[in-house]
Amino acid sequence: xxxxxxxxxxxxxxxxxxxxxxxTVEGTSNPNLYWYxxxxxxxxxxxxxxxxxxxxxxxxxxxxxxSRPQDRQFILSSKKLLLSxxxxxxxxxxxxxxxxxxxxxxxxxxxxxx
Amino acid sequence: xxxxxQLGSHVSVSEGALxxxxxxxxxxxxxxxxxxxxxxxxxxxxxxxxxTGATLVKGINGxxxxxxxxxxxxxxxxxxxxxxxAAEYFCAVTDTGRRALTFGSGTRLQVQP
Numbered sequence: 001x002x003x004x005x006x007x008x009x010x011x012x013x014x015x016x017x018x019x020x021x022x023x024t025v026e027g028t029s030n031p032n033l034y035w036y037x038x039x040x041x042x043x044x045x046x047x048x049x050x051x052x053x054x055x056x057x058x059x060x061x062x063x064x065x066x067s068r069p070q071d072r073q074f075i076l077s078s079k080k081l082l083l084s085x086x087x088x089x090x091x092x093x094x095x096x097x098x099x100x101x102x103x104x105x106x107x108x109x110x111x112x113x114x
Numbered sequence: 115x116x117x118x119x120q121l122g123s124h125v126s127v128s129e130g131a132l133x134x135x136x137x138x139x140x141x142x143x144x145x146x147x148x149x150x151x152x153x154x155x156x157x158x159x160x161x162x163x164x165x166t167g168a169t170l171v172k173g174i175n176g177x178x179x180x181x182x183x184x185x186x187x188x189x190x191x192x193x194x195x196x197x198x199x200a201a202e203y204f205c206a207v208t209d210t211g212r213r214a215l216t217f218g219s220g221t222r223l224q225v226q227p
Contacts, residue, residue, distance in 0.1 A: 006157075034214060043204065043219035044158075059214070090157055100146040100165040100208075103215055105157030 002027035006091045006106030013113055019064075019078040021109050023091030026072065031093040033074040034103065035066055038088040050074060051096065086113045116141045116207050120218035128226045133177075133192040135221045137205030140186065147188040148206040148215065149179055158204060164188065175199070200225045 006023045013019060025031050035047040046059045048066035056066050063082050067075045074091060089109045095101040121136040139145055146165050150158040162173025169181040179190045188205060202222045206215040 036217075044217040046214050046216075049214050088155075092157075100163070102148055102160045102163055103158075103206075104160070105150075107157045108155070110155065 002093070002104065004091060004093055004104055004106045006109060008109055009107065010110045011112070013081050013111065015083055015113055016080050019076070019081050019085070019111070021076040021089055021091075021111075023074045023076075023106055024072055025074075025093045028072070028093070028095070030071060030096050032096050032101075033068060034092040034094070035074065035076050036090045036092065038090060038108075040087070044090065048076070081113045083113050086111055116145070116209065116216045118205050118207050118216055118218035120203075120205050120221050122221055123219065124222045124224065126224040126226060127195045129197055130194050133190070133195045133199065133223065135190040135203050135205075135223065137179075137188045137190065137218060138186050139188060139205070139207045141207055141209055143209045145207045145209050147179075147181060148208075149173065149177070149188075149190050150204045150206065150217075151175075152202045152204065152220075154201075161190070161203075195223075195225045197225050197227065199223060 003026045034049045036044045038044050050056050050068045064078050091106040092103040094103050117140045119138045148163045149161040151161050152158045161177050162171045164171045164181045172178045177192045179188050202220045204220045205218040208215045
């Protein structure tokens with residue numbers, strides 16, 4: 001069966017420090033991969049998605065970047081964190097076979113920028 | 115462009131009462147619709163989905179939703195609420211032209227004993 005791992009679970013970082021969140025998927029090949037952010041009391045905002053190695057689509061301009069160095073690995077990064085980067089970050093995967101494939105989410109990383 | 119509106123950011127019901135969480139969508143093409151549940155500090159778990167075929171969709175934990183094209187709605191219901199249903203619920207939409215889901219802002223369900 002497929003599993004998705006996301007780490008760390010919680011992170012407290014000072015303003016201006018770098019960020020690296022990692023997500024890996026097991027049990028499937030060539031998944032679509034996603035990063036969402038959930039701010040307190042708000043819905044989910046799509047940040048990035050990837051349909052293959054090295055292929056990244058950015059949905060909103062921001063202080064973050066994403067990379068997909070391997071088929072089942074998706075990394076969210078920042079060179080210098082802002083206070084507004086605080087939130088709950090969720091990685092997800094879906095089958096690449098069609099638009100009706102549901103997303104499967106990791107357990108999230110709660111990032112607090114101080 | 116797609117969008118999802120969830121009416122009511124907070125809904126409170128008594129244990130054993132009917133649960134009704136509202137979702138309306140906007141899509142220029144036939145949509146695929148989903149409901150997810152999120153427990154505190156966890157990721158989202160798929161409850162059910164509508165793609166094609168039967169408009170009444172049954173999901174996990176006794177939840178179901180009905181796709182009504184004329185009303186552009188996909189409301190989530192459960193006949194009898196349990197305490198364990200307390201969580202946040204998200205409606206989401208996509209279509210054949212997109213790879214990512216667009217989510218509503220969520221509805222927090224509180225179940226009173």
